[in-house]
Amino acid sequence: MQISKNIYATHIEEDSSTFGAMHPGGTHIYFVGDPNDHMVMVDSGEPYRSWTKQIQDFYSELGKPRISSIVVTHGHGDHIGGLDRLQEQFGCIVRCHPKLEPLLTHKLGEGTVKKLRSKESVIAGGGVKLRAHFTPGHEADHISYYIPGDKVIFSGDTILGNSSSSVRNLKQYMESLETLAGLKPNLICPGHGQIIKNGTARVEGYIRHRTEREEQVLSALKSGVDSVDEIVTEVYSRNLRRNLRSAAGRNVRTHLDKLTEEGLVERQEATFKLVKG
Ligand SMILES: [Zn+2]
Structure with a gap:
């Protein structure tokens, strides 16, 4: 064509x-x-x-x-x-x-x-x-x-x-x-x-979509939610299908990586477990 x-x-x-x-x-x-x-x-x-x-x-x-x-x-x-x-x-x-x-x-x-x-x-x-x-x-x-x-x-x-x-x-x-x-x-x-x-308009729509998502992730963090899984629950619709839930988790992680790179968020490793039981 x-x-x-x-x-x-x-x-x-x-x-x-x-x-x-x-x-x-x-x-x-x-x-x-x-x-x-x-x-x-x-x-x-x-x-x-x-x-x-x-x-x-x-x-x-x-x-x-x-x-x-x-x-x-x-x-x-x-x-x-x-x-x-x-x-x-x-x-x-x-x-x-x-x-x-x-x-x-x-x-x-x-x-x-x-x-x-x-x-x-x-x-x-x-x-x-x-x-x-x-x-x-x-x-x-x-x-x-x-x-x-x-x-x-x-x-x-x-x-x-x-x-x-x-x-x-x-x-x-x-x-x-x-x-x-x-x-x-x-x-x-x-x-x-x-x-x-x-x-x-399409590029601007892409920018808007990601910016809104970032704001949602930030407000979830502000409300005290602190794990990827909980942020997904907060930001995405409650009844997200199981296979979409892992994609949503990956997406939230890219937002957290970006915010970490920008110094707005820091990762905390606060839990420990035994290497061998
Ligand atoms: Zn391709």
């Missing part, structure tokens, strides 16, 4: 009752630039052959343009799978975060992978440039790519189309969201889920 003048994508859908549950709203692989000039591909999906085949078929539909580079948003398996096959077919360079470069060089071979500097631009065809914005938080090696003229962001897993993102480091993640909000995007092309038309 064609998303705008210089953005094309193939949408990969999975059975939502099995593997697809990992990717609400499916996955997008983007081709950016001018098919008559040259193009850049964003991410390479899961390593399954069926995925790579769909990407190759879409590439054929585009008329097999020259691919000048593949840019990677981050090193999770559902974004760098099939990279070996696709890089070999396109004979192009792979660009990524400096932290991811050693792993990808190990996978793809010496001289194939080049690390990006923060704010470096990658030239796609048709006069389009993708500017690399380092956006850690979902993962330390995460990059979002921005087309300044069109105000489009390729957000990887930092912003998703149909759900909220999982976060490894919330302090970094919030800073990354501020970076993305500052770009005032019209359109966000996420790694998973629907294309987002009101980009800036």
